[in-house]
Amino acid sequence: MKIAFIGLGKLGMPCAEALAKKGVQDITGYDVEQRSSDLINIKSTLAEAVKDRDVVFIATPTPHQEGYDGSSPTAHLEPKDFNYESVKSVLTQCNESMHNEQVVVLISTVLPGTIRRELAPIMTNVKLIYNPYLIAMGTVGHDMLNPEMIMIGTKKGVEETAVKAKRLRMLYEDVCENNPRIEFGTWEEIEAMKIFYNTFISN
Numbered sequence: 001m002k003i004a005f006i007g008l009g010k011l012g013m014p015c016a017e018a019l020a021k022k023g024v025q026d027i028t029g030y031d032v033e034q035r036s037s038d039l040i041n042i043k044s045t046l047a048e049a050v051k052d053r054d055v056v057f058i059a060t061p062t063p064h065q066e067g068y069d070g071s072s073p074t075a076h077l078e079p080k081d082f083n084y085e086s087v088k089s090v091l092t093q094c095n096e097s098m099h100n101e102q103v104v105v106l107i108s109t110v111l112p113g114t115i116r117r118e119l120a121p122i123m124t125n126v127k128l129i130y131n132p133y134l135i136a137m138g139t140v141g142h143d144m145l146n147p148e149m150i151m152i153g154t155k156k157g158v159e160e161t162a163v164k165a166k167r168l169r170m171l172y173e174d175v176c177e178n179n180p181r182i183e184f185g186t187w188e189e190i191e192a193m194k195i196f197y198n199t200f201i202s203n
Helices: 012-021 046-050 085-097 114-122 140-145 163-175 187-202
Strands: 003-006 027-030 055-058 103-106 127-130 149-154 181-186
Touching (some): 012 027, 012 055, 046 085, 055 085, 085 103, 103 163, 114 127, 127 163, 127 187, 149 187, 163 181, 181 187
Parallel strands (some): 003 027, 149 181
Antiparallel strands (some): 127 149
16 A cells, blocks of 8 residues: 655654554655655655555644643633644645545544535545544654554545545554554544543543
């Protein structure tokens, strides 16, 4: 299976290198910042990185608005969503450079309703799957290969009708070390599961 990672920061790089160490041999990557790796083939453009890939993972940051990082109370502030501008830019470029035999897998965290409302309309040429990780900074690679569970969100939320989601399941069954349970759902269900999990851990 040919894989690409777009976004090689604190999430993308450890995940890409973890897959390489598990024997996934053909991995490309791209980041707006200059990166280096002995394990993956880093390309100079996004279009080069996604060319001929079966699965393209998007690990672009979705930062909080200033003052909403949890370091101080926010109950008195107006509710605000994450900033999705970087994700939208990357998805737009992927849509222009990819075709419908490929699949884009977003692993960046988004709030419930975001994919159907804001991100899926961008993807007119390529299928979009939501697959957020349950990881901790510092142990990203290990946590990816030993997850508490794997969450895969599709438009309809039914694995039997999502051939590309099955492809993703097969990848995880090959590389994960702890035989995790795999939960399928709609985009909204998986978005909510990820946020509820984060909230539970934080509390």
